[in-house]
Amino acid sequence: MEDQAAQPDAPAQAADTPAATANAEPGTYDPDAIDQRGLLFWDSLTGEGFLTAPDSLLEALDTLATSGHPGADKYLVDLANVPTPYALRIIEHLRVRFDRPDAMTLSDFPELAVLPEGDTQTPRYLEFKRTLFGSIDPTFGIFLSERFPHTLDAREVRYGGVGVDVIPPLEFPGYVSADEASAWLNADDEVVGVSIEGDVRAFPLRILGWHEMLNDTVGGVPISLAYCTLCGSAIVYDGRLDGALYRFGTSGLLYRSNKLMYDRTTRTLWNQFTGQPAWGSLVDQGLRLTAIPSTYTTWGEWVAANPNTTVLDVNTGFPFDYSPGAAYASYNSSPDLIFQVPVTDDRLAQKDEVFVVTEGEALIAFPVTALAQASLVNETLADRPIVAIATPDGMGGRAFERGAREFVAADLAAGVVTDADGVDWTIEETGLRSPGGEILPRVNGSNAFWFAVANLVPDARLYEP
Numbered sequence: 001m002e003d004q005a006a007q008p009d010a011p012a013q014a015a016d017t018p019a020a021t022a023n024a025e026p027g028t029y030d031p032d033a034i035d036q037r038g039l040l041f042w043d044s045l046t047g048e049g050f051l052t053a054p055d056s057l058l059e060a061l062d063t064l065a066t067s068g069h070p071g072a073d074k075y076l077v078d079l080a081n082v083p084t085p086y087a088l089r090i091i092e093h094l095r096v097r098f099d100r101p102d103a104m105t106l107s108d109f110p111e112l113a114v115l116p117e118g119d120t121q122t123p124r125y126l127e128f129k130r131t132l133f134g135s136i137d138p139t140f141g142i143f144l145s146e147r148f149p150h151t152l153d154a155r156e157v158r159y160g161g162v163g164v165d166v167i168p169p170l171e172f173p174g175y176v177s178a179d180e181a182s183a184w185l186n187a188d189d190e191v192v193g194v195s196i197e198g199d200v201r202a203f204p205l206r207i208l209g210w211h212e213m214l215n216d217t218v219g220g221v222p223i224s225l226a227y228c229t230l231c232g233s234a235i236v237y238d239g240r241l242d243g244a245l246y247r248f249g250t251s252g253l254l255y256r257s258n259k260l261m262y263d264r265t266t267r268t269l270w271n272q273f274t275g276q277p278a279w280g281s282l283v284d285q286g287l288r289l290t291a292i293p294s295t296y297t298t299w300g301e302w303v304a305a306n307p308n309t310t311v312l313d314v315n316t317g318f319p320f321d322y323s324p325g326a327a328y329a330s331y332n333s334s335p336d337l338i339f340q341v342p343v344t345d346d347r348l349a350q351k352d353e354v355f356v357v358t359e360g361e362a363l364i365a366f367p368v369t370a371l372a373q374a375s376l377v378n379e380t381l382a383d384r385p386i387v388a389i390a391t392p393d394g395m396g397g398r399a400f401e402r403g404a405r406e407f408v409a410a411d412l413a414a415g416v417v418t419d420a421d422g423v424d425w426t427i428e429e430t431g432l433r434s435p436g437g438e439i440l441p442r443v444n445g446s447n448a449f450w451f452a453v454a455n456l457v458p459d460a461r462l463y464e465p
C-alpha cells in the first residue's frame with residue numbers, strides 16, 4: 001500500500017506505527033498515539049480477493065485488542081464492521097473478553113455500542129476512519145473527511161454493507177391508477193401515502209424496501225422520500241431549502257442504525273430521521289428539511305379514503321422481487337437489531353412502532369397500539385395544540401392542529417371526529433374539515449421504531465396513557 005502520508009488528506013507529522021508498538025507493555029499502550037492506518041496494508045477492499053495480513057500486523061492487532069485501553073474499541077469496531085482481513089480475529093478476541101464463545105458478529109456485543117468514558121473521536125482516529133472507509137468506496141472518504149464539520153460522533157458511524165447508491169434510488173418513477181395497482185397490490189400491503197396540492201400518491205413499502213430513496217415532484221413540489229428500513233421510518237421531505245434544491249441518495253453509511261443520506265449538490269451527509277446535515281459543508285448553518293405529512297397505512301385503507309390516488313408502478317426497470325415480504329420481512333418480524341445502538345429505553349420494546357409527530361426540535365411519539373386503542377389523543381407539542389388520530393387499521397396516524405378545541409370522539413371507519421361542542425369534522429389528508437368549511441391543517445407525522453426515537457432525539461416525549 002502506498003504511504004498514507006503522501007495522500008492529500010494525510011497528516012504531515014511522523015507517527016509510531018502499529019507494528020513498532022506490537023507487544024507493548026501493559027499500561028504503556030495508547031492507541032491514539034499510534035497512526036493505526038499502518039494496519040491498512042491494502043489499497044482497496046473491493047475486487048482484490050482474499051487478503052492475508054502479515055504476521056507483524058496481526059501481532060499489532062492483538063496488542064490493540066488486548067490493551068484494555070478505552071480508546072481501542074473504536075478501532076476494533078471499525079475493523080470488524082468493515083470486511084477487513086482482521087474481522088474474524090477481532091471477533092475471537094471479543095469472545096474471550098466478554099466470555100461469549102458462541103458470538104458470531106459485532107451485534108452479539110451490544111456493550112460496544114456504548115462509547116467508553118475516557119475516549120474521544122481524536123484527530124488521528126478521524127484520519128484512520130476516513131482512510132479505512134475510503135478503501136471500501138472512495139466516496140466514503142469524501143463524506144468522512146476530517147476537514148468537514150460534523151454533528152455526530154464519528155465513532156458511531158457504521159458501514160451498512162453497501163457502497164454509495166448500491167441500493168438504487170428511484171428517480172422520477174412511473175405511476176399507475178388505483179385500478180391498475182389493485183391487480184398486484186393486496187389490501188393489507190403497507191403503503192406510505194401523500195397528498196400535495198391535490199396530487200395524491202401511494203408508495204408501497206414492498207417496492208421502497210429495495211430502494212430506500214425516491215426523488216420526484218408531487219403537486220409541483222420537489223420531494224425526496226427517505227425510507228430507513230432499519231428503523232422503520234419513511235419520511236417525505238421537501239427538497240427546497242434556503243433558496244437551494246437538494247436531491248438525495250443513499251450513502252451506505254449508518255448512525256445508530258439510522259440511514260445517513262447525502263445530497264448530490266454538496267455531498268453532505270444528512271440525518272434521515274431529523275432532516276438535518278450531519279457531516280459536511282452544510283453543517284452548522286441551521287438547516288433542516290421540511291417534512292411533508294404522510295400516512296403509513298394499508299393499501300385497502302388508503303384507496304378507500306383516496307380513490308383517485310395514483311400508485312408507484314411496480315415496473316421500475318429493476319430486477320427486484322417486489323412480492324410481499326421479499327424485502328426485510330425477517331428483520332421486521334424479529335425483535336433484534338442488526339446494528340446495536342447505545343440507548344435502550346425500556347418503556348417500549350426497541351422495535352415497537354410509534355407514530356412520531358414533530359414541530360422543529362420537539363417530538364412526541366405515540367405507540368401505535370395505544371393510539372389505536374384511544375382512536376384520538378389531544379396533546380400539545382411545542383406550545384401548539386394538536387390532535388393525533390389513529391388510522392382505521394391501527395397501523396399509524398394523522399396529526400392536525402386543533403387550536404382551542406378538544407376532540408372527544410372518533411368514528412374512524414366513517415372518517416369523522418367530533419369536538420366537545422358536538423361538531424363533526426371530516427378527516428382529510430390535508431386537514432380536518434368542519435361542516436362550514438373551516439380547515440384545521442395537517443401536522444407532520446410518520447412512523448418509526450421506538451429505538452430510533454430514543455437514540456436520535458434525546459428530548460423526545462413518549463405519550464403514555
